[in-house]
Amino acid sequence: MNGQKDISTQPMSGSARTAPVAITVAPNGGRKTKADHPSLPMNAGELAECAEACLSASASMIHLHVRDDQGRHVLDVDLYRAAIDAIRDRVGDRMVVQITTEALGVYTPEEQVALVRALRPEAVSLALRELAPGPKHEREFESLLRWMRKERIFPQIILYDRQDQERLSALLERGVIPADDIDVLYVLGRYTAAQQSEPADLLPFLMPGNHRFTSWSTCAFGVQEAACVTASALLGGHIRIGFENNMHLPDGTIASSNAALIQPVARSLQALGLKLATADTLRERLTAIW
Numbered sequence: 201m202n203g204q205k206d207i208s209t210q211p212m213s214g215s216a217r218t219a220p221v222a223i224t225v226a227p228n229g230g231r232k233t234k235a236d237h238p239s240l241p242m243n244a245g246e247l248a249e250c251a252e253a254c255l256s257a258s259a260s261m262i263h264l265h266v267r268d269d270q271g272r273h274v275l276d277v278d279l280y281r282a283a284i285d286a287i288r289d290r291v292g293d294r295m296v297v298q299i300t301t302e303a304l305g306v307y308t309p310e311e312q313v314a315l316v317r318a319l320r321p322e323a324v325s326l327a328l329r330e331l332a333p334g335p336k337h338e339r340e341f342e343s344l345l346r347w348m349r350k351e352r353i354f355p356q357i358i359l360y361d362r363q364d365q366e367r368l369s370a371l372l373e374r375g376v377i378p379a380d381d382i383d384v385l386y387v388l389g390r391y392t393a394a395q396q397s398e399p400a401d402l403l404p405f406l407m408p409g410n411h412r413f414t415s416w417s418t419c420a421f422g423v424q425e426a427a428c429v430t431a432s433a434l435l436g437g438h439i440r441i442g443f444e445n446n447m448h449l450p451d452g453t454i455a456s457s458n459a460a461l462i463q464p465v466a467r468s469l470q471a472l473g474l475k476l477a478t479a480d481t482l483r484e485r486l487t488a489i490w
Contacts, residue, residue, distance in 0.1 A: 220477035222438040224261040225254040227458045229444030230273030248286035253459040258466040260482045261296040275315045298323035303330045323354040342376045354486045356383045369411035381489045384413045388420040396422035399431040423448040
């Protein structure tokens with residue numbers, strides 16, 4: 201090798217498998233309805249039933265959207281409380297309950313922040329480009345995150361591309377993020393009818409030289425969702441899977457439920473020697489960085 205170090209077998213940034221794989225179920229999202237799938241959970245009771253089934257399938261967290269009486273995506277404190285209470289009645293503390301602040305083009309950053317402060321959830325997903333779309337929103341974003349850290353509310357920052365990743369890295373460097381690290385979600389694709397993600401879509405986030413977030417997950421769209429999230433786990437990440445982004449099993453058939461999407465992924469990970477996280481081990485990981 202002429203004295204040069206062989207880097208061909210060196211792992212890419214983010215590749216170390218240091219924790220059990222956490223499976224998050226995203227059972228409904230804010231766009232689909234029962235016209236898309238009769239088993240899509242829409243109300244508190246259906247979400248609780250789904251949570252119990254997905255817990256049995258090895259999910260340790262549920263990513264929660266709530267809907268109004270017309271089935272529309274809403275950021276409503278009372279509807280969230282009702283859904284969280286129903287889920288806790290079914291599964292207790294055996295799942296982490298994460299709410300979304302997703303705007304869907306309807307809610308302002310101020311309304312998203314107000315939801316989190318009023319609800320005080322256990323965990324919340326926050327899209328960087330929605331909560332802090334520009335420099336003028338950074339002070340309120342920092343204030344929210346400092347308050348969340350004090351209240352022990354776990355954030356997960358949604359990153360859609362390398363630009364989001366670079367911006368979050370810069371916010372960490374500048375101290376806008378009040379921690380040395382933060383949990384992130386890499387989104388492989390967009391919410392479009394034709395979107396079909398593939399495992400290679402993860403690579404731009406993990407290239408050498410990129411900021412390394414020690415706690416990261418992946419979600420993907422379309423029939424290769426299972427392949428994408430399995431690749432994520434093998435490269436050191438965690439998993440978000442469910443009807444929000446995909447309704448197809450790996451063989452291309454329509455899944456009967458969210459739990460049915462989780463089952464083949466969980467079996468594959470275990471067959472590959474990976475351990476699956478419980479809610480308790482997931483909380484330990486999130487607490488360690490937040």
